[in-house]
Amino acid sequence: GQNIDQPTEMTATEGAIVQINCTYQTSGFNGLFWYQQHAGEAPTFLSYNVLDGLEEKGRFSSFLSRSKGYSYLLLKELQMKDSASYLCAVRDPGNTPLVFGKGTRLSVIA
Amino acid sequence: DADVTQTPRNRITKTGKRIMLECSQTKGHDRMYWYRQDPGLGLRLIYYSFDVKDINKGEISDGYSVSRQAQAKFSLSLESAIPNQTALYFCATSDPDRGRETQYFGPGTRLLVL
Numbered sequence: 001g002q003n004i005d006q007p008t009e010m011t012a013t014e015g016a017i018v019q020i021n022c023t024y025q026t027s028g029f030n031g032l033f034w035y036q037q038h039a040g041e042a043p044t045f046l047s048y049n050v051l052d053g054l055e056e057k058g059r060f061s062s063f064l065s066r067s068k069g070y071s072y073l074l075l076k077e078l079q080m081k082d083s084a085s086y087l088c089a090v091r092d093p094g095n096t097p098l099v100f101g102k103g104t105r106l107s108v109i110a
Numbered sequence: 111d112a113d114v115t116q117t118p119r120n121r122i123t124k125t126g127k128r129i130m131l132e133c134s135q136t137k138g139h140d141r142m143y144w145y146r147q148d149p150g151l152g153l154r155l156i157y158y159s160f161d162v163k164d165i166n167k168g169e170i171s172d173g174y175s176v177s178r179q180a181q182a183k184f185s186l187s188l189e190s191a192i193p194n195q196t197a198l199y200f201c202a203t204s205d206p207d208r209g210r211e212t213q214y215f216g217p218g219t220r221l222l223v224l
Contacts, residue, residue, distance in 0.1 A: 041217070042218055044215070045212050048210045087152070091211070098213055100153040
């Protein structure tokens, strides 16, 4: 099974950089996803890591260390619209659905 | 048009009533999922289906049932609704042939059981 931990809430200032951490304990591993979810809306895909290292996509980057069971999502040049929950999800090997962490609610303040 | 749709978007019902939530997709994906989301508890898997003849229980299937009527349709039923089933329900789809197999979510159904 999977156990996924993320901070419950974070606050950051507009224009700043914020790092949201995710740690996981798993019996196997076949990829880690980050989703963004605005209040009352559907989660939307942000990033995917299956190999160690950094994946960059515009203002967002995601990092994975499989040996440490650790990932982070880095958001640069924060904007007010980045206020949302960020969900870390892990996939086991084989035919299993994603397992989601409880999410980190990010508030961007002026 | 949205690729994954859910009906109804909002529903109020009474304890003991049977209700059905419906999900349709035009993505052509074989795999479909039902999740519920509660404040502080994140997304929890109720049932999932990898093709029309395949149904699997998730983490919290008690009190729920599902029907996979076609590749494009996956319905969730609450046989006798109870107040602690008040939640936001999401349907999702994925395609195992596309490498990382991203899950795509519908807009959600907000259910209130009185």
